[in-house]
């Protein structure tokens with residue numbers, strides 16, 4: 001495959017999915033990570049909507065808020081796990097679950113606040129003070145599963161039954177991005 005074909009392919013994926021991963025592309029196209037990085041650098045230089053992020057790139061298209069759809073993956077937003085994010089410019093973004101919310105926060109860099117739903121109490125909890133349970137056996141939406149709790153004691157008791165790893169916002173963000181880069 002020629003470089004130009006590869007770049008076209010990557011751009012199409014970006015248009016369709018909004019983001020691409022270096023690891024994934026390198027496997028699909030059978031070329032090295034270096035080659036993909038060079039392709040992404042090229043795309044960034046010719047199209048200012050393409051932005052490199054950790055482990056890949058995103059297409060920063062003018063966001064058309066689709067009510068009830070996740071701004072990261074496009075899935076419908078369930079009330080039980082939905083997260084509402086606010087950007088610096090006052091835009092409101094919805095995510096289907098804390099997993100997508102964390103990826104949005106990390107990839108956009110302009111999210112100033114977020115409200116998640118406590119998985120047990122089903123009431124609003126601030127993302128910044130929430131306790132996250134990663135990779136428990138309860139997969140309600142995206143994988144790796146991320147659940148939000150207001151109360152650390154609740155999270156710990158839930159963990160006793162369903163496993164997983166407890167984290168604060170910073171740690172949870174790191175873990176999710178790390179997983180997405182490896183998968």
Ligand SMILES: [Zn+2]
Nearest residue numbers: 070073096100
């Ligand atoms: Zn999503």
Ligand SMILES: [Zn+2]
Nearest residue numbers: 096097141142
């Ligand atoms: Zn989700």
